[in-house]
Amino acid sequence: MKKSKAETAETRKRIVRAAAQAFRSNGIRATGVAEIMSAAGLTHGGFYRHFASKDHLVAEACAAGMESTLDAVDASAKDGEQAFIEHFQTYLWDRNRRDCLGECPLIAMGSELARADIETRRAATTGYRELISSMAAKGASNSGAAIFAFSSILGALTISRIVDDPELSNQILMETKKRVTELWLKVSEPDASATASDELAKEADFIENLPNAAGS
Numbered sequence: 001m002k003k004s005k006a007e008t009a010e011t012r013k014r015i016v017r018a019a020a021q022a023f024r025s026n027g028i029r030a031t032g033v034a035e036i037m038s039a040a041g042l043t044h045g046g047f048y049r050h051f052a053s054k055d056h057l058v059a060e061a062c063a064a065g066m067e068s069t070l071d072a073v074d075a076s077a078k079d080g081e082q083a084f085i086e087h088f089q090t091y092l093w094d095r096n097r098r099d100c101l102g103e104c105p106l107i108a109m110g111s112e113l114a115r116a117d118i119e120t121r122r123a124a125t126t127g128y129r130e131l132i133s134s135m136a137a138k139g140a141s142n143s144g145a146a147i148f149a150f151s152s153i154l155g156a157l158t159i160s161r162i163v164d165d166p167e168l169s170n171q172i173l174m175e176t177k178k179r180v181t182e183l184w185l186k187v188s189e190p191d192a193s194a195t196a197s198d199e200l201a202k203e204a205d206f207i208e209n210l211p212n213a214a215g216s
Contacts, residue, residue, distance in 0.1 A: 012050045014040045020061040024108040028058055028116070059119040065105040066127020073134050104131075107157050145183065152180045 003011070018040035022031045033054055034044045051057045105113060105124060113124050135146040156176035160169040 008050075011040075011042070011046075015042065015047070015050055015057065016060050016064050019057050020065050020105075023058070023061055023105075024065075028109055028112045033057075055117045055120065058116060059123045062105045062109075062113065062116075062120050063123040063127060065108070066124065066131065069104040070127065070131050070134055073131065073138065076138070107154055110154065110158065148183070149180050152176050 015036065019031070019036045022036055022039060033047050036057070037044050037047055047057075051060075106128065113120060116124075132143055132146045132150060135150060136143045153176070156172050160172045163169050163172070
């Protein structure tokens with residue numbers, strides 16, 4: 001019996017959800033199509049009725065993950081700027097809460113996405129731009145501050161998961177949280193945007209000069 005368009009669309013969504021979860025947990029390369037289809041409760045043979053290749057699925061899973069992350073950020077700001085800032089200070093940094101930024105493909109699979117095909121990188125880029133725009137708007141800030149804040153979060157979460165010392169891992173998160181929150185609040189203050197922008201520019205100059213310093 002042939003499935004309806006609605007049933008086919010729902011099956012496709014199940015596969016994408018299963019893939020996104022598997023990619024976050026095990027990585028893209030280590031996750032096979034058969035494993036994804038099994039997790040979705042489907043047979044391996046049905047995969048190519050929905051996707052042309054695994055790369056095609058990776059791109060869709062990345063787009064879906066970025067959309068979930070954006071929805072979480074948007075939901076945090078429903079009660080206004082102060083609620084967003086409080087959310088930024090606590091919820092985004094709670095290592096036990098994996099249903100927000102833990103779903104973000106940039107955090108969960110960033111190193112693999114850097115080597116992904118053009119469609120997947122385009123999906124990640126589109127989602128990143130939307131996320132930065134939303135963070136800037138919800139925080140009454142600017143895109144530069146949002147870029148710096150998210151990049152700091154991304155780096156801190158990544159390194160905190162790499163190190164094998166729990167105390168150091170927690171310190172990485174707490175120190176980054178403290179400095180990012182302070183800068184974010186400065187940018188959000190009407191009379192402090194110029195000062196904060198100068199600080200962001202200094203940070204950008206420092207990062208830009210790192211390769212030269214390393215090679216000197």
